[in-house]
Amino acid sequence: MRRNRYPTRPRSAQGGFSLIEIILVVVLIGGIVAFAATRILGGGDRAKANLAKAQVQTLAEKIHQFEMDTGTLPNSLDDLVTQPGDASGWLGPYAKTAELKDPWNKPFEYRMPGESQAFDLISLGKDGQSGGESVDADIVYE
Numbered sequence: 001m002r003r004n005r006y007p008t009r010p011r012s013a014q015g016g017f018s019l020i021e022i023i024l025v026v027v028l029i030g031g032i033v034a035f036a037a038t039r040i041l042g043g044g045d046r047a048k049a050n051l052a053k054a055q056v057q058t059l060a061e062k063i064h065q066f067e068m069d070t071g072t073l074p075n076s077l078d079d080l081v082t083q084p085g086d087a088s089g090w091l092g093p094y095a096k097t098a099e100l101k102d103p104w105n106k107p108f109e110y111r112m113p114g115e116s117q118a119f120d121l122i123s124l125g126k127d128g129q130s131g132g133e134s135v136d137a138d139i140v141y142e
Helices: 019-070
Strands: 107-111 120-123
Touching: 019 120
Parallel strands: none
Antiparallel strands: 107 120
């Protein structure tokens, strides 16, 4: 039996990926990235809505502090920052100008007298419109 000096390798299938396989992988990765991006970006809006709830409560406490010091409710939220001329006993400032806006950089609505209490304090949510659902819903001090 004679051996071949140059052994031949058996022919194997061509190595690498086919175009279909590459496209399939790219589509799958794109789907995963799109899903993750919506979860991450949607979480930002939920976080802002929760922050707005906390801000409404904090700002309402500052309004109550103003009332305890002066004996009256402020005429506007600006009275928490700058002393109004008719407020004796004012020990402010009770808030900073930046605290008078919600996380979407829209001013809080302050109504005095309120519908069911002495005052209403409202963030109109992400859309800035009255009403809405989810992150667009109004956030009201209770």
